[in-house]
Amino acid sequence: MPETGPLLVGFDADDTLWQNEQFYRLTEEAFAALLADHCEAAVLSERLLAAERRNLALYGFGIKGFTLSMIETALELTDGALPGHVVARILEIGREMLRHPVDLLPSARETLEALSGRYRLVLITKGDLFDQERKLAASGLGPFFDGIEIVSDKTDGIYRGIFARHGTEPCRCVMIGNSLKSDILPALGAGASAIFIPHDLTWVHEHAEAPEGHPGFSQAADLSAVPGILATIG
């Protein structure tokens, strides 16, 4: 471990180490096709997002809640006259998502390999416990991590708790992820540095302003730049 510079490096998982949002987009397309006779794709998308937001406080993040929100939206848009076979198809779409293969993002494996043993690597991911564990197992990346933190939300306080649990001062922690709202801003708020790696697809709920000019903030095009950036942080 380095004597100065970062000790703990946190990695987000969905759309930072592996693809996630693209499966939601494909699912939304299938859902829109299923209800094409009842409403336009754009309207459906809007109503689905409204249902997701309404249910977030009750369901949290994840595919099972998303599936329940799809059923709720379909009921709304068909005025309750929703054919049973459409409900069955939505359940099946949800199950397909829960079975989707894990596609690693470019340089994910190589970057973790390069950092492993040099830093304390902690996976910090938000969402459904069961599904995140499945994806981690399928990714083959588990052995690179010294700690796994699956959390229900990502706030300043949650990051502070994780850093404390791992016995590391926030000023020696760095968080890496694709979501400004969940990975970057709250990690900076907790006193860590943060490296933003944008993904082409990011859920609208995760959008936020980049903290340009913040001394702890960096941005990179992909994970291969991470070892170089970490070497400059101290």
Next chain:
Amino acid sequence: MPETGPLLVGFDADDTLWQNEQFYRLTEEAFAALLADHCEAAVLSERLLAAERRNLALYGFGIKGFTLSMIETALELTDGALPGHVVARILEIGREMLRHPVDLLPSARETLEALSGRYRLVLITKGDLFDQERKLAASGLGPFFDGIEIVSDKTDGIYRGIFARHGTEPCRCVMIGNSLKSDILPALGAGASAIFIPHDLTWVHEHAEAPEGHPGFSQAADLSAVPGILATIG
């Protein structure tokens, strides 16, 4: 902390510290009433359990998966001719479960109060991360615990990992819970002691044989007996 005897005491949550299964039973009654024209309650119950078991590997434990399994069972039993208002009512039943109040079991608070500071208390609970966190917050019991472990399953290996993470030898750990299958047998398998506190209602999926005669096994009628039993373990 005692110089000999247990150091770490793990507590299960659902039906050990607070009521849980009774909400599932009430929900099943409401579900049976909803489909009374289509099938008998006993048949419905059997088909629902079959769906839950079939989906366990994909959904894990928790209310959202249970709600999806209710919808799937209702579709099966109505041959796909499931009225929209019934689907809407099942979604509402699921949401009611996710909002249910937390009813502490007798002596839960007093027992934790008596043990707090004398042992390292760790909540070890299985299920949906988001819902378990909600219930813990609503219970007011959070401050008594030195650690919270929300896990997707309870196996010998999972218990070993938790004991190691807390730096305690399994022989100085005790697990307390109402499920022989999830709390008692795997904790004993990991080398800890275990105190079984049966609950009147236990999900059929959690049934198992009591390990009578195992030197690490104790049984008590309720939580008030726990401090006395812990004093004799060592």
